[in-house]
Amino acid sequence: MNPFKPNRPPSAALTARAEIPTPVVANGVATLRLYDVIDAWGGDWGVSAGEFNAAIDALPDGITEIRLLINSPGGEVWDGLAILNALRAHPARTIAIVEGIAASAASFVAAGCDEMVMSRNSEVYIHNAIGYASGDAEVMRAAAEDLERLDRNIASIYAEKSGKSIEYWLAEMPKDRFMTADEALESGLADRIEGADSAPVARAHFDMSMFARPRGDRSPRAALSELPSSTEPGDPNRxxxxxxxxxxxxxxxxxxxxxxxxxxxxxxxxxxxxxxxxxxxxDPANPAAETTPVVTSAPExxxxxxxxxxxxxxxxxxxxxxxxxxxxxxxxxxxxxxxxxxxxxxxxxxxxxxxxxxxxxxxxxxxxxxFPKGTIPVAEIGHSESEAVTDNQRLAAKAGWGTTKKEA
Known part of the structure; x- marks a missing residue:
């Protein structure tokens, strides 16, 4: 059940900004909603660990269960870890309920809770950590090592939840896997699926194209230029x-x-x-002869x-x-x-x-x-003298100079 549905009575109305988690408390159960990007800036940029954890800190005493409703494209790893650890530190039992999608950082927040529940038709998305760096080779090597460390850290959360090894999840994350509710349950990330079978497909309207890896490469889609069309030299697309x-x-x-x-x-x-x-x-008895092997049965x-x-x-x-x-x-x-x-x-x-x-x-x-266009000149610069000479010759011919034609 979603306590944030718009038809709730005015006494329980929430602020218009859904990304600021405002708890609903009833009978010792606190319900929070993570419905936006996880971002350290917070405010209009998404929900920060500071905003989220402030809501956890403000929960009244006696809370025995925290229900976290999730529909998030994820975001920054460290803020996601801070949110997860705040939930872990609270004495209440934590239940993550994926209502639309738990992607990226939101996926390991969900997996790190005491129980992870998939709503019918909801999805989970996992991938390797992504970062950006600018500098010399030493800086780039350090950035790569940081990302590999983060990948192993994230994989350890999936491993602890599922019972599978860290190496298993390190092999799955580069595949940029979208998992249905059934697949999340089969993988061990989810504990159960709840919701009516007739529920409509729930998909989040978040733009996650930056995570896409066309043709299996590891570069973000935005960094790739289009390949030449079939009208370009070499007829590349056949x-x-x-x-x-x-x-x-x-x-x-x-x-x-x-x-x-x-x-x-x-x-x-x-x-x-x-x-x-x-x-x-x-045939050992007649090696020169052509033989046809007799197959009594073939493996399945x-x-x-x-x-x-x-x-x-x-x-x-x-x-x-x-x-x-x-x-x-x-x-x-x-x-x-x-x-x-x-x-x-x-x-x-x-x-x-x-x-x-x-x-x-x-x-x-x-x-x-x-590389900027036009850096290397490709148009003709200046003209050779041959064209000018041709023009002069043409003018001379019109004037009758230098003609070899004899008059009668």
């Missing part, structure tokens, strides 16, 4: 070839009974080779493929890998050519940036986007 390649690899996985979809081309080919080797054992989930068809699949997989490499090279050429035409880099730097794209495409694209 949808038909890409679809055919994906169909081919999907067919290989299906025939081999492989459920893992993140295998590289090399790993998929290795699986093909291994399966072929297992099916093509030579396996698919038996005729040797010729299997060899053809290998050949097609090799062609698919080559096509994929060619498409990637064309895309990289298009990215560099576009940067040159926009005057971001010099043509002499082409080979350098092509090599950088091969090592870290997302990071290089982001770096190119930071």
């Amino acid at each position: 949808k038909d070839d890409l679809v055919a390649y994906e169909d081919l690899t999907a067919g290989l996985r299906e025939r081999l009974g492989v459920t893992e979809t993140t295998l590289t081309d090399e790993q998929l080919l290795a699986a093909l080779d291994e399966s072929l080797a297992e099916r093509a054992e030579p 989930g396996s698919v038996i493929v005729e040797a010729g068809a299997f060899a053809e699949l290998q050949r097609q997989a090799g062609l698919g890998a080559t096509a994929h490499a060619n498409m990637q090279a064309q895309r990289h050429e298009g990215i560099v050519q576009n940067a040159i035409e926009e005057g971001r880099i010099a043509p002499a730097s082409r080979a350098h940036f092509l090599a950088q794209l091969g090592r870290d495409e997302a990071g290089t694209v982001a770096a190119l986007a930071t």
Whole structure:
């Protein structure tokens, strides 16, 4: 039950600013609401640990249970930890109830309570800590170490709640996982789900696009520039070839009974080779003769493929890998050519940036986007004398100077 519903009687009316936690107390139970960004500034920027903990400190004596209603995109790690520890320090039993979403810092605040309850259709979102730094290599290394320490600290909260290891959660957090109520319960973060099955889908209207990691990279979406369109040099986006390649690899996985979809081309080919080797054992009595192995039974989930068809699949997989490499090279050429035409880099730097794209495409694209346009002149500066000479010759011809035509 949400005591903050607008149809409550005027005597229990709250302030218009929902982000300031104003407790509702009844029968020894205090209900607080965390419905905004967790931010150290507080005020219009969100709810700070100072504001939230002041509300906890003001609770009357005799409170035996604190119910924390959550619909928050999270925010600053340290303020989130301060809120969590204030709840831990209070003698009352704490119950976090996720009503919309408990994301980022709000997720470990919820997980750190004595009980975490998911409302029907609510969600949890976990990810690695994000920070920003400016300085030399030493500063950047220190910033990276700080973030890794924070990740382990956050993972320890999930681990204590779920019974899974810290390493398990350190492996899950980089995936930027959105978990449904059922998935949160299955993972061990949530203790139970409450609410009617017919309840409408509850989603928070918070913009969390900064956390998104397109194509699996670790750079915030805002730092990435768009890849060249298909009209740019090199024809980098070839949808038909890409679809055919994906169909081919999907067919290989299906025939081999492989459920893992993140295998590289090399790993998929290795699986093909291994399966072929297992099916093509030579006859010791007649090694020169071509034999067909007799298969009495196949492991569950396996698919038996005729040797010729299997060899053809290998050949097609090799062609698919080559096509994929060619498409990637064309895309990289298009990215560099576009940067040159926009005057971001010099043509002499082409080979350098092509090599950088091969090592870290997302990071290089982001770096190119930071270079101002027009830094390197790409338009013609001045004119050669050949054009002027041509004009002079044309004028001389009109005047009849230097003509070789003879009059009759």
